[in-house]
Amino acid sequence: MVANFGGKSAIVGIGATEFSKNSGRSELQLACEAVVAALKDCGLKPDDVDGMVSFTMDSTDEIEIARTVGLGELNFYACTPHGGGAATGLLHQAAMAVSTGAAEAVVCYRSLNGRSGQRYSDGVSGDLITSDLIHWGWHMPYGLLTPASWVAMFTQRYNHLTGCGKDNMFEVARQTRDMAVNNPAAFFYEKPLDREQYDKAKTIVAPLDLFDCCQESDGAAACIVTTPERAKDLKQEGALILGVGQAAGVDQEVMTSFYRDELAAIPSMDIAAQQVYAQTGLCADDIDAGVIYDAFTSIVFWQLESWGFCKPGEAKDFVMNDNLSLKGRLPCNTHGGQLSEAYIHGMNGVNEGVRLVRGTSTNQPEKDVNNVLVTSGVGVPTGGMILGKMK
């Protein structure tokens, strides 16, 4: 079954706060600032908005933003679960709502004080064994308490199977950092990464060292989705949502799935890729640039394979030869990614995908950019989408 909403909605406005380590204000205020910025970007008025979606993990209810920003009645609201796996899930919701007429203009947002407030690196503590997460009880006692520890486990196995290692992981970190160097919004603006720094950095959980791990950031990002018809009248060129999919695999768990036959497989992203390619009729050869979810360097490898940029096990070779750089095969994470711009749970990446389609990235490739892949986090139920130019 192939979803029919491809090409029936467009991202028309993007907005964000500054990204920092200490915003000094509430997540509600950050969210409102990002929404106001997105409205200003496209020229829609607050009461044009009639739908809002966010993450289940977001602390700010959409009605609080609506009241604070002065939005009108809402005909549509929803949340997508599973942390960073939700990023393009918000666009999935918006595409469904706009294409069915449930709403005409949908705000997608994420706001977090991810450094000055709750830090994900603090790991899981407190009341662990709720009914929904009882499987955590099987590995938590052994010290696997943080996202880094969970992903390290997958990475160790993947590296063992494929021959991937620190030389390859460094290439992801370095090429991403090179993008941030040109992006004033990025934490690592004007701060390139060399191999010596990379090697000397502390180990977080082997084989993940400090610069294999994303930023912890305070900030918010928002974007606005409407119909292609409405998009024509707005201030900015829209980015058409050519296809978007969600997926959870068999025996899916949250960030772990340690009990499948093959620990190093991430079937959910394979399924999402199949869905999106089926919706769009596109394949990897058609993708001109990527915003690939990079909470950790290693999760980029899996995704390059899931989306067919290389064969299974060969991502370690693909990332060499500057293939993720501006003149490479797949200019990737041109904002600096979550490794080097900020970690807004993928929503800063959605905005960068729009900029790539518009041609306004601080690292805009010289070639024509027609189709941009944007993905959500892996290890959890996830998704992806392809953005393209308005027809």
Place this chain on the structure above:
Amino acid sequence: MVANFGGKSAIVGIGATEFSKNSGRSELQLACEAVVAALKDCGLKPDDVDGMVSFTMDSTDEIEIARTVGLGELNFYACTPHGGGAATGLLHQAAMAVSTGAAEAVVCYRSLNGRSGQRYSDGVSGDLITSDLIHWGWHMPYGLLTPASWVAMFTQRYNHLTGCGKDNMFEVARQTRDMAVNNPAAFFYEKPLDREQYDKAKTIVAPLDLFDCCQESDGAAACIVTTPERAKDLKQEGALILGVGQAAGVDQEVMTSFYRDELAAIPSMDIAAQQVYAQTGLCADDIDAGVIYDAFTSIVFWQLESWGFCKPGEAKDFVMNDNLSLKGRLPCNTHGGQLSEAYIHGMNGVNEGVRLVRGTSTNQPEKDVNNVLVTSGVGVPTGGMILGKMK
């Protein structure tokens, strides 16, 4: 703008656990039992399911149920926020997903140990002032800490404006209880309510007395939505989702909205009604039976007015003369409602709506039942839907 998904999906299977005050098992187990029962009801196999939706308030992740029940890959999952306002919101999600082909068979579920576990009547405590609920800080210090206290505030004002009072509220309680008397699944099975009992019961928050308040229950309910085409091959006659809408009003808050010009107005349900009637081309005269969210007796009055069964302020008269009973104008909450069957956050009501369409309620009206209204909770962002017979 009118959504285009009306009539493009159907509820084909329903399932529930027993309803109790102490289930003796986890919310995960309850959820799985309800999902298995819904699958059995319609004859779909676990791996036919490719979508799952629930409440943000549900403790059980859909992937936990998927793994436990043996479902396959999921192409769609989401959560609807705002407690009981989410009930038909799940069907809104399912209708969007099925009509767009995002998923072919979507499970909607809710599971809670609402009496033996966390009780909503315990009210709000702990960390109150999060960014999303900062408005609670304005009335919580005055003791408005529980759903009953919030709704009592609205009710007092509504009664003052309309002349509604205990005579009218009793009629809602009694006629609902009369339904439960015939329903073996109901907490108040074979236990009618007379005026003396009603008047003698303790006051919870004036003007709400004990029997104006719903059950606190342990249990789970689930239903399965698929395409009308697929529905034709299944065991049970489907209930077509003729229309479904979500709505939040201007200056919407959670269960309070005490700061609008008129405290007693619940504009969100008015908006939902307009949406659903616009989608379906139906009006109040076409509705043969109702499952009207009854967390408290008084919230039924607002909804009768929102959906046009009477004029504003006249619901107090509408409920007299047995109009909510089997031979009345609008046979209502034929399962006994949340007042007298169980409080599963509205999802037991969705299942009753399906039974009314099928003709299998324990209180099936003698007349033909073609169109059934099902609503979500009020005071929060909310919604409603109309179910009808397969074409």
